[in-house]
Amino acid sequence: MSNCIFCKIIAGEIPSYKVYEDEFVLAFFDINPVNPGHTLVVPKKHFANIEEADEETLCQIVKVLKKVGLSLKKNLGAPGYNVQVNNDPAAGQIVPHLHFHLVPRADGDGLKLWPQKKYLETEAEEVLNKIKIT
Ligand code: AMP
Ligand code: ZN
Numbered sequence: 169m170s171n172c173i174f175c176k177i178i179a180g181e182i183p184s185y186k187v188y189e190d191e192f193v194l195a196f197f198d199i200n201p202v203n204p205g206h207t208l209v210v211p212k213k214h215f216a217n218i219e220e221a222d223e224e225t226l227c228q229i230v231k232v233l234k235k236v237g238l239s240l241k242k243n244l245g246a247p248g249y250n251v252q253v254n255n256d257p258a259a260g261q262i263v264p265h266l267h268f269h270l271v272p273r274a275d276g277d278g279l280k281l282w283p284q285k286k287y288l289e290t291e292a293e294e295v296l297n298k299i300k301i302t
Contacts, residue, residue, distance in 0.1 A: 169214040174265035178212050187236055192228040195236050195270075202271045202279065205244050207236050209268040216264050217255050229268060236270055246272035250281075 169175050176182040177196060184196035187207050198206040209232050215221040221229075233251055240246040250271040254260040273279065 169265070172214055172263075172265050174208075174210050174263055174267065175214050178210070187239070188232055190228075190232070192225060193232045195232055198269065202269075203274065203277060205240055205246065205272040207240075207270045209233055209236060209270060211266055215266045217261070217266055218253065221266055233268055233270060240270065240272040244272055247275055248273045250279075 173182065177184045178194050184194075186194065186196050188195040192212055193209060194212055195207050195209045198208050209229055211221060211225045211229060213225065215225070218226065237249050237251075240249050250269070250273060252269040252271065253267070254262075254269075257264075271279075
C-alpha cells in the first residue's frame with residue numbers, strides 16, 4: 169500500500185531498527201517504546217487486520233513472535249513480555265497495517281494492564297450464545 173508507513177519501512181524507504189527479517193515477516197523497534205526493546209512484528213504483505221491476513225501469514229508471524237520473545241528473554245534479560253494487537257481503530261489501532269506489539273517487561277516496571285469487571289447475572293450465557301463457533 170503506497171501511503172502506508174509500515175509498507176515504507178518494509179520497502180526500506182523509511183529507516184528502522186530491524187530485529188529480524190525473513191521472506192514473510194519483518195520485526196523492528198517501535199519508535200516510541202513502552203520499554204526498551206519494544207518490537208513490532210509485521211507481515212511484509214499489507215493486511216489491515218487479523219481477519220484480512222491469510223493463515224500462512226499469521227503462522228509465520230507467531231513463529232517470529234516466539235523467536236523475538238526468546239531473544240528478549242535471553243539477551244535483554246526480560247523475565248516476560250506482553251504480546252498485543254490493536255485490531256482496528258476501535259481497539260486503538262493507529263497504523264492500518266497489521267502489527268503485533270512485543271513489549272519486554274521488567275519486574276516492577278509499573279505497567280498496568282487493562283481493568284477487568286464481572287459479568288452480570290445472565291450476561292455470560294447471552295454473549296456466549298451470540299459468539300460461540302459451532
Ligand atoms: P498501533 O496503535 O497499534 O497502531 O501502534 C502503532 C505503533 O507504531 C505505535 O506504537 C508507534 O509508536 C509505532 N510507530 C509509528 N511510526 C513508526 C515508525 N516510523 N517506526 C517505528 N514505529 C513506529
Ligand atoms: Zn502497509
